[in-house]
Amino acid sequence: MSATTAPARPDLVEQRPSPARRVWALARLELTLLVRNRTALFNALALAPLTVLAVSSFLLPDAAEGRGAVAATLLGTLLVFALVFAGYYNLCTTAVARREELMLKRLTTGELTRGEVLVAMSVPAFAVILAQVVLGAVAVAVLVEAPPLRNPVLVVLALVLGFTALAGLGMATAIVTRTVESAQITTLLPLGALMLLSGSTFPLDLMPDAMRAVAERTPLAAVNQLMTLGLSGIAPDGDAVGLRESFAAGAQPALVLFAWTLLAAYLVQKRMSWEPRR
Template identity: 45%
Template sequence: MSAMVGTPRRAASTLGSLRRVRSLARAELRLLVRNRTAMFTALALPLLTVAGVNAIGVGEDTEIPITALTVTMLIGFALLYVVYYNLVTAYVARREELVLKRLRVGELTDAEILGATALPSVVVAMVQIALAWAVASVAFGLAAPVNAILVVVGVAIGVVIFVLLAAASTAITRNVEMAQVSTLPLLFACMIFSGMVVPAETMPDTMRDVVQFLPLSPVIDLVRLGLTGQTPAGDTVDFGASFSEAGFPLVIASLWIGNGVAAVRRWFRWEPRA
């Protein structure tokens, strides 16, 4: 009898949580659309960056198809710009305006507040990635992925990692203006060394052993492995072998997620510093 009563209660609780998240996410989306700088960062900057990188011929000396390389780069830039950078500014702005503090005294849980705030940026990033994949497939002949499962898993893991890193980065970001500085080290390190622009197999072995532990590196490794079957070492594998090759990037990604959760719990501030 208690189990029968508990099931409707859990269902009602879940529906209530979804309604709260949807309402807050809708409000965040309106704020995002009204912010021209944030919209430029979310919509135009990743595309312009990929176009600029392709214009100077980065990656032409690799065996990776240029369409696959471009899609991989756009995924990386969407995670860095649309998810990570935009969310650092959003979280900091809401904290400094005491919005987070007020939300916390209501029905919303901490996870619901952080998740709902992140949802609009995540949706924009997903739409960008989906459109890029569709255009590359239809207009530029992007081959069918070797393992689409790994591509989806890689993107999903990337979203989780960079939402957590955005929340954690607010601990060193005193105001919205400071976000332009506090996010630069991670942005540049991931852009240059994660294998997104310069494929890992072209790097010296020692450097490759180090940069594979950057937060974006396992995401890029999984996406490239899924799209082309190519490993970070430059080997090409088939569908079955791609799962075993995905083991190490998944371990690294899991470590980043675990450390990200711990960092948010320990250092995330819900109100401005005194």
């Protein structure tokens, strides 16, 4: 009589964790490392109210009716700075450090995919930016006034699409960055260009037409336009629009962010090294 194999009991079959659980497990580790570094955590969270305090001191108008526009400008500027430093620069240096420490290579030897590793690595940066925006909004409400909120969907799009695009560009910059120290050099030109063309340091209205056309197709300018449109209802052309018209006006900056996200994802997928550069 031939022996037969008993079917495996369902409760004894090993269940592989879902991608979401794998990402969250690694993201929780990254968050724990951030919380334990109290200096970095304080600098990250204190940046928002301090930035609002510094900028509002010379932007605050005498007339009460102009304070809503100032509140929207302050939050837009805060988000731009947060995306540049906590998103773009931080994730570039993080990707380089993890690569040179062989952590990226070790993480992908198990069940984690490369995409899951990158998403988990981005979670602490997104949490910091979200905290900065919330704390910044509280500081704006106290020091200026509560910012108007014409279209919250566009505000969320500015935050999510802006972070995705800047995080991807930061990881793409890591492709040409050999060490954490050299990130100060490789990110200098992109960071300076992004800030200059964002509309936060130099208003788009004062730029020559050709320069403005270029600026409006950069990610931070698109973020600034979406935030301004979502908070105050002011379209990129300067006209005040209603809720329905704001969706149409926000289509172009949203598409700009989506295009930059696709470009960054392509570069990271095709060119990013997962082993130390020699």
